[in-house]
Amino acid sequence: MTGVLRPGHAQLRVLDLEEAVHFYTEVIGLKETGRDAQGRVYFKAWDEHDHNSVVLRQAERAGLDFFGFKVLDQATLDLLEQGLQRQGIATERIPAGEMLGTGERVRFAVPTGHTLELYADKDRVGNGLGLVNPDAWPDGLKGMAPTRMDHCLLYGPDIDTTRSIMEKALDFALVERVKLEDGETDLAIWLTSSTKAHDIAFVRHEEPGKLHHVAFKLDTWEQVLRAADIMSKNKVSIDIGPTRHGVTRGLTIYFFDPSGNRLETFCGGYDWYPDMDTIKWTWEEVGKGIFYHARQLNDRFLSVVS
Numbered sequence: 001m002t003g004v005l006r007p008g009h010a011q012l013r014v015l016d017l018e019e020a021v022h023f024y025t026e027v028i029g030l031k032e033t034g035r036d037a038q039g040r041v042y043f044k045a046w047d048e049h050d051h052n053s054v055v056l057r058q059a060e061r062a063g064l065d066f067f068g069f070k071v072l073d074q075a076t077l078d079l080l081e082q083g084l085q086r087q088g089i090a091t092e093r094i095p096a097g098e099m100l101g102t103g104e105r106v107r108f109a110v111p112t113g114h115t116l117e118l119y120a121d122k123d124r125v126g127n128g129l130g131l132v133n134p135d136a137w138p139d140g141l142k143g144m145a146p147t148r149m150d151h152c153l154l155y156g157p158d159i160d161t162t163r164s165i166m167e168k169a170l171d172f173a174l175v176e177r178v179k180l181e182d183g184e185t186d187l188a189i190w191l192t193s194s195t196k197a198h199d200i201a202f203v204r205h206e207e208p209g210k211l212h213h214v215a216f217k218l219d220t221w222e223q224v225l226r227a228a229d230i231m232s233k234n235k236v237s238i239d240i241g242p243t244r245h246g247v248t249r250g251l252t253i254y255f256f257d258p259s260g261n262r263l264e265t266f267c268g269g270y271d272w273y274p275d276m277d278t279i280k281w282t283w284e285e286v287g288k289g290i291f292y293h294a295r296q297l298n299d300r301f302l303s304v305v306s
Helices: 017-028 074-086 159-170 221-233 283-290 299-303
Strands: 004-014 031-035 041-044 054-058 063-071 091-094 105-109 115-119 148-156 173-179 186-192 200-204 210-217 238-244 250-256 262-268 279-281
Touching: 004 017, 004 115, 004 148, 004 210, 017 031, 017 041, 017 054, 063 074, 063 148, 063 210, 074 091, 074 105, 074 115, 074 159, 159 173, 159 186, 159 200, 173 283, 221 238, 221 250, 221 262, 279 283
Parallel strands: 004 054, 063 115, 148 200, 173 279, 210 262
Antiparallel strands: 004 063, 031 041, 041 054, 091 105, 105 115, 148 210, 173 186, 186 200, 238 250, 250 262
């Protein structure tokens, strides 16, 4: 791993900021790490060492402002920006400090209508355990207590060109794909920059720039089931789950924050290596691919985006 390391941050729009802050801290279990002059609120999951991975801002409609990836170092950031520009992608440098604890960012748009970012530096705040003889987890965890912000799924047009940009400029790999009825056109693609089954995914959709979900990682199936109990106790709107994906083999619950942004608790999934072949799912088995137990999709999962 020498280029794009991992998903680093997602900035989400919410309709009621303080209601959202309560939800993300008390129900999901993120830790608030700061507020800036723009009124944005910053969070991290307990086992993340960087200052933030989720940023909330109040707006008139829910959705995703941008999704960022951390890269190895400043030299890598420069090289990846050059790679984007060679693919005909315009880039913008966002100065260090525009986001709390975050260095200079390279911002660019992809043909699905989404804004993505790359950055090399973010303040290291640790996970509360220290680096000498640490315990297995910190005291005082709240809510579902995910270990990290894990990935996102985005809806928009022209996922083919977007895939090409992610592969050629940023060295992502195509892990799995779902085909439409014609057997040729991709309905959905899952991409990784690491050894995870996916770091970002795209679904073909007429409207550009839509968010399907941002996912948070849990370590075990037991913790996913506990998250379901916490959702029920707090009257959280659940889309589907607990269940298993065929694609990536992950264990999952989909649910909504109070503003209508879909989120996911996710655990499992296989390890991916560069010598592995891409897995294909046919249209006839797409239900099994997305929801392995029910073997069929529900309308809300396909149509509700923010």
